[in-house]
Amino acid sequence: MGRMICVYGCVLPVWHILCGAIAGAAGVEPPDFSVSGSAFLQKYCLKCHNDQESSAELSLQGLTDNAALIRSRRSVTRILRVVTSGEMPPADQQRPELAEAERFTGELAAILDHADRTAKPDPGRVTMRRLNRTEYRNTIRDLIGVSFDPAADFPADDIGHGFDNIGDVLSLSPVLMERYFEASETIMSQAILPVPPKIVTRRLASVYTEPASGEVAGKFMDEGFRRLSTDGADGVSTGPLHTPYKWEDGEYVFRARVYGQSGSGAPLRVAVLLHGAGLQEPSSEEELAAIAGNVLRPAKILKIFEVAADSREKAEILEISVPAVAGRDRMMIGQLRPAEGQPAGKLWVEYLALDGPLDTRPASQRRLLACDAAKSQPEQTREVLSRFLRRAFRRPVQPDELERSVRLVEQSLAAGEAWEFGVQFAMQAALCSPSFLFRVERDVEPLSSEIRPLNEHQLASRLSYFLWSSMPDDELLDLADAGQLTAQLQGQVRRLLQDPRAATLVQSFAMQWLQLQRLDLVSPDATLFPGWSSELRQSMRRETELFIDSVLREDRSLLDLIAADYTFLNGPLAKHYGIADTNGNVEGQSPTQPVGQPIQGSEFVRVSLPGSSRGGLLTQASVLTVTSNPTRTSPVKRGRWVLEQILGAPPPAPPPNVPELPNAAEDIAGAPLRKRLEVHRSNPACANCHAKMDPIGFALENFDAVGRYRVKDGNFDVDATGELPDGTVFSGPLELKAVILQRRQEFARCVTEKLLTYAIGRGLEYYDRPVVESILRKLETADYRMSAVIEGIVQSEAFRLRRGLDAAP
Known part of the structure; x- marks a missing residue:
């Protein structure tokens, strides 16, 4: 028994057994199971698993030939797993020798492999998916435009196959349904205001305007008016006067009460200007030079007034509309320079006032209720709701759906409510509809097992929720309406990836794939790691997000995720790493690269890492932190993480009742961690798995439990060497990364499988293997670029096609 556990105790998943099956090529004929395989079952299995005595509710009596194996695939997969792991046959029964068991499992795998490669494509079947919290938040953002998180109080989504967007686990509890009702009311009450608020009026006395000086009140104020003169000594006395405002979208009205004296008896020419660093189409330098004083630039002259009032009693109010342009910051008022030889002009200003925005409805309301003003109110209702429902349901609206929503508006109007209230209520009801809360892929033939394409709107939703975790935008919906999305799929994939919303792919997919949400839960020992803080935690997360985002947006190779020569750091994280500048030179050591810019503050910058042990995930x-313990590193956790998340070969769960590694002070002081692990894995039930995990973890021992570089672990020198069971020897992170790059197909397969699972919202099945193999072949010829993986998934049968009944064996 001990020998069997040692041999079989650590295995790859059955999927990966199949990937390495002996009948790897589609043209190779599989073994004949009736010749030797059935004899193995007869000798070791049928005593307990027959039609009369089906132990564990499993009868193998009918497995007599290849066709029977394919028909009973689930049972065969189960046999592969228990025989390969050494669970079966049980210890108290006759057990096969190692070579005999390997021949049997290899034969089973080869038969299934051949069947998979030659089978008709099968896209599988996806359970109708509820929007998860991220998808709900993003969809509300893009549909409504509110600025808060409406899903903050929702229960956490369940996880399936490593992700929170898997249809089989996204249930709808009564508590969540209550939250949906509450959220819809809150969302629409902020998005549409049936009674808009009053226009905001701001008035600032001129004594408080800029340019500011302590002398303004005593030297430049005349009975509440601030005096400016074109021959003043500085900006305080010359102007223009200005003040900043916090602007919202929309048009404003600016006012100022003034009088002036030109010195020549003619009206005084006064300019009102708009200033802002991002202002588009500002006035020319020649135009601005005509205004006296220090004019802030860039600025746009809105209007030049001729002020006839020449005394306080005759003061007049200048008023002008301020257009809704981007980049607005300050309003300015000043006088034009007098002509050469003319006396200096003087301007007195009592106050500056700004009213607005004039349309106090939220931007969301203006957008949602936009309609043709020439239409009747019933026609406007249908225009607004048909547009909204099409976007909310991500498909064309059925006439009965539109009529139900219109009736809600009509009932509100009949009750004496405003039209805006009725539309608000109809939209609130839509946000509680299954057509909004679920990603519904209606099937006109649900009982048919025939494979057929998704319709264009279903494809648009799959694409946008894959890359954006949000609803399709208008361009996708328009293409779907025209039946042109499939024909333009590649171009749309690239467009979506360049959109800022694609950052969600990093946050939702990559962080779950890498299991980095756990970073929020780790608590390194404060005594051992006094530099640990919540700010450092956030910086660690942000480094990884920016790094993966760069690989995605720059369409770099997947392999850069392992061995890139750059990263992103801010001041605190650079200090944590001991990196001095943007060229990766190490603090306290002679520079090995030209000296770069110092890394300071909270802003992240790109940092080159040529030849460094850093670089890559x-x-x-x-x-390194999430794969450590609070007080020390864990080569086991780190090794397991690499096997599972990087190489796609997770080891099985540890046997029960395995004791923890001794962590008493005397144990730590008496032997290095490596030595203590050697004692721990002397248990034969643990040895084989640890032989795969521990060497990988040892190669990362130069990094402590919070990712700082080190050469000593306590009183002991760090030994970062490792040797895999196949004899591969390496030392340190650089050589470990080289080993993984030699196994690039395993890494590419892992990323492809994880991303495909995330994209289609279900776990992978045996019939997905041809899809994965096809993507991997394309990856090899495309230098493993990220776009090749994503485009391969989007173009795959699993993503684009569907079927009805689950007819799979």
């Missing part, structure tokens, strides 16, 4: 503090 494996050496980022986020990963």
Whole structure:
């Protein structure tokens, strides 16, 4: 028994057994199970698993040939798993020798492999998916435009196959349904205001305007008016006067009460200007030079007034509309320079006032209720609701759906409510509809097992929720309406990836794939790691997000995720790493690269890491911290993480009742961690798995439990060497990364499988293997670029096609 556990105790998943099956090529004929395989079952299995005595509710009596194996695939997969792991046959029964068991499992795998490669494509079947919290938040953002998180109080989504967007686990509890009702009311009450608020009026006395000086009140104020003169000594006395405002979208009205004296008896020419660093189409330098004083630039002259009032009693109010342009910051008022030889002009200003925005409805309301003003109110209702429902349901609206919503508006109007209230209520009801809360892929033939394409709108939703975790935008919906999305799919994938919303792919997919949400829960020992803080935690997470985002947006190779020569750091994280500048030179050591810019403050900058042990995911503090214990590193956790998340070969769960590694002070002081692990894995039930995990973890031992580089672990020198069971020897992170790059197909397969699972919202099945193999072949010829993975998934049968009944064996 001990020998069997040692041999079989640590295995790859059955999926990966199949990937390495002997009948790897589609043209190779599979073994004949009736010749030797059925004899193995007869000798070791049928005593307990027959039609009369089906132990564990499993009868193998009918498995006599290849066709029977394919028909009973689930049972065969189960046999593969228990025989390969050594669970079966049980210890108290006759057990096969190692070579005999390997021949049997290899034969089973080869038969299934051949069947998979030659089978008709099968896209599988996805359970109708509820929007998860991220998808709900993003969809509300893009549909309504509110600025708060409406899903903050929702229960956490369940996880399936490593992700929170898997249809089979996204249930709808009564508590969540209550939250949906509450959220819809809150959302629409902020998005549409049936009674808009009053226009905001701001009035600032001129004594408080800029340019400011302590002398203004005593030297430049005349009975409440601030005096400016074109021959003043500085900006305080010359102007123009200005003040900043906090602007919202929309048109404003600016006013100022003034009088002036030109010195020549003619009206005084006074300019009102708009200033802002991002202002588009500002006035020319020649135009601005005509205004006396220090004019802030860039600025746009809105209007030049001729002020006839020449005394306080005759003061007049200048009023002008301020257009809704981007980049607005300050309003300015000043006088034009007098002509050469003319006396200096003087301007007195009592106050500056700004009213607005004039349309006090929220921007969301203006957008949602936009309609043709020439239409009748019933026609406007249908225009507004048909547009809204099409976007909310992500498909064309059925006539009965539109009529139900219109009736809600009509009932509100009949009750004496405002039209805006009725539309608000109809939209609130839509946000509680299954057509909004679920990603519904209606099937006109649900009982048919025939494979057929998704319709264009279903494809648009799959694409946008894959790359944006949000609803399709108008361009996707328009293409779907025209039946042109499939024909333009590649171009749309690239467009979506360049959109800022694609950052969600990093946050939702990558952080779950890498299991980095756990970073929020780790608490390194404060005594051992006094530099640990919540700010450092956030910096660790942000480094990984920016790094993966750069690989995605720059369409770099997947392999850069392992061995990139750059990262992103801010001041605190650079200090944590001991990196001095943007060229990766180490603090306290002679520069090995030209001296770069110092890394300071909270802003992240790109940092080159040529020849450094840093670079790539494996050496980022986020990963190193979540794979450690609070007081020390864990080569086991780090090794398991690499096997599972990088190579796609997770080891099985540890046997029960395995004791923890001794962590008493005397144990730590008496032997290095490596030595203590050697004692721990002397247990034969643990040895084989640890032989795969521990060497990988040892290679990362130069990084402590919070990702700082080190050469000593306590009183002991760090030994970062490792040797895999196949004899591969390496030392340190650089050589470990080289080993993984030699196994790039395993890494590419892992990323492809994880991303495909995330994209289609279900776990992978045996019939998905041809899809994965096809993507991997394309990856090899495309230098493993990220776009090749994503485009391969989007173009795959699993993503674009559907079927009805689950007819799979």
